Every structure is written in structure tokens, then in C-alpha cells.
Amino acid sequence: MNITLLEAVFYVLSAIIAVCAVLTVTTGKILRSATYLLFVLFGTAGIYFLLGYTFLGAVQLMVYAGGIVVLYVFSILLTRSDKDMRYKIGKAKLVSALLTCGVGAALVIFLICTNTFAWTEIPQDIIELPAHKIGMDLIGTGKYQYILPFEVVSVLLLACMIGGILIARKH
Amino acid sequence: MKQAFLNYYDITPVTTWIHETLCSVMPEGLAIFLESLAVGVIVLLMYAILAIILIYMERKVCAAFQCRIGPNRVGGKGGLLQVPADVIKILTKEIIHLKRADQLLYALAPFLVILASILTFSCLPWNNGAEILHMNIGILFVLAASSIGILGILLAGWSSNSKYTMIGAVRSGAMLISYELSIGITVLTMVMLSGTMDIQQIVYNQADGWNIFKGHIPAILAFVIYLIAGNAEANRGPFDLAEAEQELTAGYHTEYSGIHFGFFYLAEYLNLFITSGIAATLFLGGWMPLHIPGLDGFNAVMDYIPGIVWFLGKTFFVVFLLMWIKWTFPRLRIDQVLTLEWKYLMPLSLIVLVIMTACVVFGLVF
Numbered sequence: 001m002n003i004t005l006l007e008a009v010f011y012v013l014s015a016i017i018a019v020c021a022v023l024t025v026t027t028g029k030i031l032r033s034a035t036y037l038l039f040v041l042f043g044t045a046g047i048y049f050l051l052g053y054t055f056l057g058a059v060q061l062m063v064y065a066g067g068i069v070v071l072y073v074f075s076i077l078l079t080r081s082d083k084d085m086r087y088k089i090g091k092a093k094l095v096s097a098l099l100t101c102g103v104g105a106a107l108v109i110f111l112i113c114t115n116t117f118a119w120t121e122i123p124q125d126i127i128e129l130p131a132h133k134i135g136m137d138l139i140g141t142g143k144y145q146y147i148l149p150f151e152v153v154s155v156l157l158l159a160c161m162i163g164g165i166l167i168a169r170k171h
Numbered sequence: 172m173k174q175a176f177l178n179y180y181d182i183t184p185v186t187t188w189i190h191e192t193l194c195s196v197m198p199e200g201l202a203i204f205l206e207s208l209a210v211g212v213i214v215l216l217m218y219a220i221l222a223i224i225l226i227y228m229e230r231k232v233c234a235a236f237q238c239r240i241g242p243n244r245v246g247g248k249g250g251l252l253q254v255p256a257d258v259i260k261i262l263t264k265e266i267i268h269l270k271r272a273d274q275l276l277y278a279l280a281p282f283l284v285i286l287a288s289i290l291t292f293s294c295l296p297w298n299n300g301a302e303i304l305h306m307n308i309g310i311l312f313v314l315a316a317s318s319i320g321i322l323g324i325l326l327a328g329w330s331s332n333s334k335y336t337m338i339g340a341v342r343s344g345a346m347l348i349s350y351e352l353s354i355g356i357t358v359l360t361m362v363m364l365s366g367t368m369d370i371q372q373i374v375y376n377q378a379d380g381w382n383i384f385k386g387h388i389p390a391i392l393a394f395v396i397y398l399i400a401g402n403a404e405a406n407r408g409p410f411d412l413a414e415a416e417q418e419l420t421a422g423y424h425t426e427y428s429g430i431h432f433g434f435f436y437l438a439e440y441l442n443l444f445i446t447s448g449i450a451a452t453l454f455l456g457g458w459m460p461l462h463i464p465g466l467d468g469f470n471a472v473m474d475y476i477p478g479i480v481w482f483l484g485k486t487f488f489v490v491f492l493l494m495w496i497k498w499t500f501p502r503l504r505i506d507q508v509l510t511l512e513w514k515y516l517m518p519l520s521l522i523v524l525v526i527m528t529a530c531v532v533f534g535l536v537f
């Protein structure tokens with residue numbers, strides 16, 4: 001089989017994402033789980049870079065790897081957490097978990113079967129999306145432009161900040 | 172803006188020639204893979220050599236500020252072989268394994284720190300045509316990649332299973348997250364002035380004057396804020412409270428030995444270099460020679476100095492400034508560090524951003 005360099009990179013990244021995603025939920029230690037999650041996010045960022053969407057890739061690194069996982073780790077460090085999370089799982093929980101997994105797997109397999117698998121989507125030549133176009137689309141009001149979600153998200157963030165200050169305030 | 176004067180030392184023809192020669196004897200994918208491998212080896216070599224130069228420079232500068240001579244025994248008069256000897260010593264040391272520590276995270280943490288450092292290191296504009304990681308959002312990628320290092324520090328502190336490392340990690344984690352804000356806002360200020368996030372394009376835009384002259388008052392203010400915040404981001408004095416020896420022995424890397432400790436040490440020095448390199452790129456023109464509009468003869472002479480000399484010269488100048496600060500001011504307390512950022516530096520950088528925006532909008536920049 002003749003595969004190009006970009007395809008090889010894609011398969012390596014996909015393997016990393018798949019293995020680390022499984023490890024995230026199967027490991028017994030909460031901080032290890034957060035670390036595996038970090039590698040899943042690295043892999044996702046790598047796929048964005050592969051598609052030429054470097055802006056989203058960098059934002060993925062910054063917000064998820066540098067922001068959210070760091071916050072997870074911080075909150076784990078600052079709270080009392082059990083070193084080992086191997087709890088007994090009840091029968092009802094087990095059945096519901098298996099059911100959810102089955103539905104999720106069925107959905108993914110259905111999507112893969114009805115659409116073609118990603119190897120036709122791997123670009124053979126990376127074309128970067130210009131940053132100027134992303135910026136204009138984010139604050140544009142036309143079709144496929146995102147001023148309303150952008151503003152809604154900023155209001156949501158403001159509400160979060162006010163909430164945070166209210167909780168942290170000394171009475 | 173492709174001007175003739177920029178092309179004396181453009182290395183693009185050389186790299187294109189290498190690529191074409193390789194492509195003529197093997198498939199393109201393999202050629203690109205081999206080139207990436209070679210570039211990776213070059214980056215690692217530069218990383219190691221620069222670390223040795225920086226450590227030597229730090230010892231000499233520190234000695235000068237404390238009225239000492241510094242290393243002067245090993246390798247002739249200047250003590251030139253002192254640092255290489257230290258490197259060999261650290262390479263031969265045993266890497267210890269802690270009982271009751273999380274082995275995986277303990278081994279992983281130094282690599283996360285050094286990964287973040289090398290990723291940002293390869294974004295620096297070394298010369299005309301010598302960009303390694305080049306993308307149109309380059310400076311955003313630098314900010315994103317540098318935030319990976321925080322996680323390495325936190326994991327190192329936690330997985331060592333010791334109180335000192337834990338306190339050191341939480342302290343430096345809190346400090347790094349805070350000072351990232353100021354860095355981000357000042358970088359945004361300069362992006363506002365340049366109108367692009369592409370690192371090479373930022374350098375090209377400074378062909379008719381460096382940003383610090385073009386942006387006058389807000390740019391100088393942003394430069395000062397960037398230097399303070401960058402000093403904190405590189406975990407160096409007066410913000411080196413992660414390793415306040417009296418209280419915490421050596422902070423988050425207390426329990427590390429051998430080359431794993433070496434990785435933290437290397438990353439610290441190279442982060443200093445990267446901070447300075449980004450400052451040189453954003454404010455002092457990267458590899459761009461000094462040009463004064465109107466003095467054509469002077470400009471032509473300046474163009475004969477290669478870009479890499481300009482870049483290294485500017486970067487080492489900023490490194491010297493930061494070392495000067497480190498060996499002049501005493502260490503701050505953690506609450507003072509956080510107060511400085513959240514109550515003074517961050518609001519100030521926001522004001523500078525607004526001033527810069529107003530200047531750019533009303534055409535008050537050169």
C-alpha cells in the first residue's frame with residue numbers, strides 16, 4: 001500500500017487519540033487521567049494543524065491544553081482527592097454505562113458507513129486558512145458569519161466572571 | 172514588501188536547492204521526512220549550544236554584578252570549559268527513582284516542560300528565510316505552546332510526592348497563569364501595530380523602522396510590561412520564588428536528579444532566551460537590520476550584516492537586560508507577585524492596548 005506522508009501523520013495522530021482516550025477512562029488515578037486527556041487534546045490539535053486550520057489548532061492548545069487541563073490539575077492539587085479511584089460499580093450503573101457505550105458506538109459506525117471514511121478527506125496539500133478571513137467571519141453579520149454566537153459567548157464569560165468574583169468575595 | 176536589500180543573506184535558495192536535489196533521488200514524502208529530521212537535529216543542537224552559552228553568560232554577568240570574577244579555572248583564563256564540564260558531569264549522574272511516587276508522571280513531567288520550550292524555540296525568526304515553524308498565526312502558536320510548560324511544572328511538583336515540590340509547583344503554576352495574561356495582552360498590542368500574527372511578516376513590516384520606534388509611547392510601555400511579565404514567565408528572579416532556597420529547597424524540581432533535573436534547568440535558560448527572542452522580534456525588528464529613513468548609505472552598510480547576527484545580537488541584549496534585573500532586585504513574596512500582576516500590570520497592559528488601538532486608528536503611528 002502506498003501512503004503519503006500526510007496520511008501517515010494522520011494515522012499516527014488517530015492512534016494516539018484513540019489509545020489515550022481509552023486510557024483516560026480506564027486508568028485508576030485521577031491525575032493520570034487528566035494527563036491522558038491532555039494527549040487526546042494534543043492529538044486533536046495535531047489533526048487541526050494537518051487540515052491547515054492552524055488558528056483552531058493553536059486555540060485548541062491554548063484553551064484546552066493550556067487552560068482547561070491546567071485548571072483540572074490545579075483543582076485536583078488543591079482539593080483532597082483519593083489517590084485510587086477503583087470503586088465498586090453497581091449493576092444498574094454497569095448496565096446503563098454499557099447501554100450508553102453501545103448507542104454511541106452504533107452512532108459512530110452508522111456515520112462512518114453512511115459517509116466515506118476520513119482517508120478521502122485527508123488533504124494532499126496543506127492550505128492555511130488566512131487569519132484575516134477568520135477574524136472577519138467571526139465579527140461579520142452575513143451568511144456563515146458568527147457575530148451573534150460571538151457576542152453571546154462573551155456575555156456568558158462576563159456572567160461567569162461576575163459569578164466567580166461573587167463567590168470569592170470576602171463578606 | 173520584498174526589497175532588494177533584504178536578499179543578501181536570504182537562505183531560501185539554499186533550502187530550495189536541497190529540497191529539489193533530495194526530491195530528484197527519492198519520493199517527496201521521504202524527502203520532507205528526512206529534511207524535518209535534519210531540521211529537528213539542528214534545532215536540538217542549537218538548543219543545547221545556546222543553553223551552554225547562556226549558563227556561562229549568567230555566571231559571568233552574576234559575578235560582575237556581585238564584584239566577583241566568576242568561573243576562571245577550567246579551560247584557560249576565562250573558565251570557558253567550566254560549563255561543558257558541568258554538562259558532562261550532569262550527563263553521568265544517576266537518575267533516581269522515587270518510591271511511592273507516580274512513576275509515569277514523574278518521568279513525563281520534564282519532557283512536557285522541554286517540549287513546550289522547544290516548540291516555542293522553533294518559532295523564532297532566525298534569519299531571512301530561516302523560519303522553522305512558520306504559520307500565519309505564528310505568535311498565537313507561541314503563546315499556546317508556552318502554556319504547555321505550566322502543566323509539566325504542576326505534574327512534576329505533584330508526582331514527586333513531597334511537600335516542598337508541591338508548594339513550589341502550586342506557587343509557580345499560579346504565577347505563570349497570572350503573568351500569561353500580561354504577555355498575551357502586550358503581544359496583542361504589537362499585533363495591533365503590525366496588523367498580522369505571522370512572525371516573518373511582523374519582521375518584514377519593520378523594514379522601515381523597528382516597532383519600538385514606530386509605536387513610540389505605547390510600544391515602549393508595552394516593551395517594559397513585556398519584559399517584566401516575560402521575566403516572571405521564565406521563572407527567573409525577582410520572580411523565582413518557585414525555588415526560594417530558604418523555604419522550599421529547590422521548588423518543583425527538588426526531587427529530580429541527573430539529566431531530568433537538567434531538562435528543567437535547560438528549559439529555564441532557554442525560556443529566558445525565547446522570551447528575549449520574542450521581545451526582539453516584536454519590538455526590535457527580529458533579524459531586520461537597523462534602518463534610519465533618509466540615510467541610504469548608513470542603511471546599505473547595515474544590510475551587509477547578516478540577519479542572524481542582528482537577531483542574536485538583539486536577543487542577547489534583551490537577555491542581558493533580564494539578567495541585570497535578576498541580579499539587582501531581591502526576590503518578591505508570592506502575594507506581592509500576584510498583587511503586582513493582577514492589580515497593576517494587567518490593568519496597565521489593558522490601558523496600553525487601548526492607547527495603541529487609538530493610535531493605530533487615528534494614524535498616530537509611523
